[in-house]
Amino acid sequence: MNQVTAATHRSALRLNEAVWRRWFDPTQDAGGEVGSQPDYRFSLANERTFLAWIRTSLALVGGGLAVAAFVPPLRWPHIREGIAIGLLLVGAIVAIRAVDHWARSERAMRLGQALPRSRFPAVLSLILAGGAVVLLIVLLFSGLRA
Amino acid sequence: MIEHGLARERTRLSWRRTTLSAGIAAILLEIQLITDASPVVAALGGLVIATGWFGLVMLAYRRIRTLDRGLNPTLTRSPALVTLLVGGYALLGLIFVIVIR
Numbered sequence: 734m735n736q737v738t739a740a741t742h743r744s745a746l747r748l749n750e751a752v753w754r755r756w757f758d759p760t761q762d763a764g765g766e767v768g769s770q771p772d773y774r775f776s777l778a779n780e781r782t783f784l785a786w787i788r789t790s791l792a793l794v795g796g797g798l799a800v801a802a803f804v805p806p807l808r809w810p811h812i813r814e815g816i817a818i819g820l821l822l823v824g825a826i827v828a829i830r831a832v833d834h835w836a837r838s839e840r841a842m843r844l845g846q847a848l849p850r851s852r853f854p855a856v857l858s859l860i861l862a863g864g865a866v867v868l869l870i871v872l873l874f875s876g877l878r879a
Numbered sequence: 880m881i882e883h884g885l886a887r888e889r890t891r892l893s894w895r896r897t898t899l900s901a902g903i904a905a906i907l908l909e910i911q912l913i914t915d916a917s918p919v920v921a922a923l924g925g926l927v928i929a930t931g932w933f934g935l936v937m938l939a940y941r942r943i944r945t946l947d948r949g950l951n952p953t954l955t956r957s958p959a960l961v962t963l964l965v966g967g968y969a970l971l972g973l974i975f976v977i978v979i980r
Contacts, residue, residue: 756958756959756962757955757956757959758955758956759955760953760955770953773886773951773952773953774886776952776953776954777886777887777889777890777952778886780890780893780954780958781889781890781893783958784893784894784896784897784961785893787897787900787961787962787965788896788897788900790965790969791897791900791901791903791904791965791968792900794904794965794968794969794972795900795903795904795907797969797972797976798904798907798908798911798972799907801911801972801975801976801980802907802910802911802914814976814977814980817972817976818973818976818977821969821972821973821976822969822973824965824969825965825966825969825970825973828962828965828966828969829962829966831958831962832958832959832961832962835958836958839954
């Protein structure tokens, strides 16, 4: 039983390592070069999509920093810090997901496969919309200023 | 199909917009440090933040040069490095909000 667990653990580690390596170079894997170079315009479109997600991430990080810097202390303690930390965390997750999706899309294009499907945009929208609604309710019931 | 180089130009502008967005995040981070941290922390933090931003500008510069010269545009490390920078900014912001404030 322990051997099975150890083997699973080892393969999970190898998988993680492969993911890491793919982030830094999706054109290579353990078996050498992955597929063949697609039409470079597709690669450039993938690159622009990655950069657009990075700007989304930067906007969330900047929003979190702006909340921490410019929002006055609210009536409920720590709610301002909570909003800032939430935005910074979501920003970091968006950045990591951006490079993962870029690498998986690049790999799929090189192998002539369908692009990876993703629920991430929908999940992100729901999280942000939910956060906005919760915040609105908190502000309505507690008032703005301390 | 005629290639007018629009894909390269759009990609170049996208890198430019990204450096501008990162610059705004860097300024917001530094404003926090100047307002609430000690002068030494603000100066050291400013150095780290500015070095990171300069690294991003250099990545963008190299990328734009590659695109302009019509060289092989295959990307390898740059996206992961950009992610490290943005993640680093988010981490610095978290440290700031949790520890210093």
